[in-house]
Amino acid sequence: MALVDARGLSCPQPVLLALGEMKKLGKGSLEILVDTDTSVENVTRAAESQGWNVKEVQPEGVGYRLIVEKT
Amino acid sequence: MFGWLKRGTSRREEPPAAGAAAAERGILVFENTSEVIRAEQRLRDSGRQVRVMGPPPEIRTGCDLVIEFPLIEELAVRRLIEEAGLRPLRVVPVSGPLLQPVDLFQVKDFGEFLMVRAANMKLTFEKQTRCIVNVSGGGCPDVPYLARELIGKTLEEAPEPRRIGHTLCGYALQLAFEECRRRCSL
Secondary structure (H helix, E strand, C coil), X not given: CEEEECCCCCCCHHHHHHHHXXXXXXCEEEEEEECXXXXXXXXXXXXXXXXXXXXXXXXXXXXXXXXXXXX | CCHHHHHHCCEECCCCHHHHCCCCEEEEECCCHHXXXXXXXXXXXXXXXXXXXXXXXXXXXCCCCEEEEEXXXXXXXXXXXXXXXXXXXXXXXXXXXXXXXXXXXXXXXXCCEEEEEECCEEEEEECCCCEEEEXXXXXXXXXXXXXXXXXXXXXXXXXXXXXXXXXXXXXXXHHHHHHHHHHHHC
């Protein structure tokens, strides 16, 4: 699965990295690592606006691991 | 003896003689941001060309926003805002470098994307499509709602934040939104 590690990056960079990868993939699954609640919300909104579904949000170390999918 | 009169009217700062000719703009200083918002709306509704800016270094009173206006229209501007029940703390001619209001916007170029920050709110859009990809900042309760309404829409399609927001964050987002549109029209 493709991975975007956006930990340590400030807004809006996690969103921009995630969107870039989604655009590159077109569809499928993408794992995104972020380290703030705000990034989780921002990435979720951005993903959904592009037709991707957030399948999973799990705590991962000091941050979160999101899995987004598009079929 | 005329202290009551002085208290009842906002201060009009006299520019230094040397700077008088150069002072074509003035700034209105208010006690709080909600007064700035109401005054700006009143002035814009009347067709005045005004801009909300950050206060210049020399102004240490009032809130974090000031309104810049054409000084030649001072009397009309004063009348309009007084009709709206507002009274600026100060009316200051921009007569020197330390009285220049500060740009409220910070712009960051991310290549395909451009971010405009106005006060506490950030709006990011894709340059090619003008699609809004991120709205963040603030901390006001309506920010998640504003973000959902704007993200995924182009700057042309998206509703104006001032029409759907009810907080200072919504107002700041409106400023960022207008600046994004302005930059796209250049």
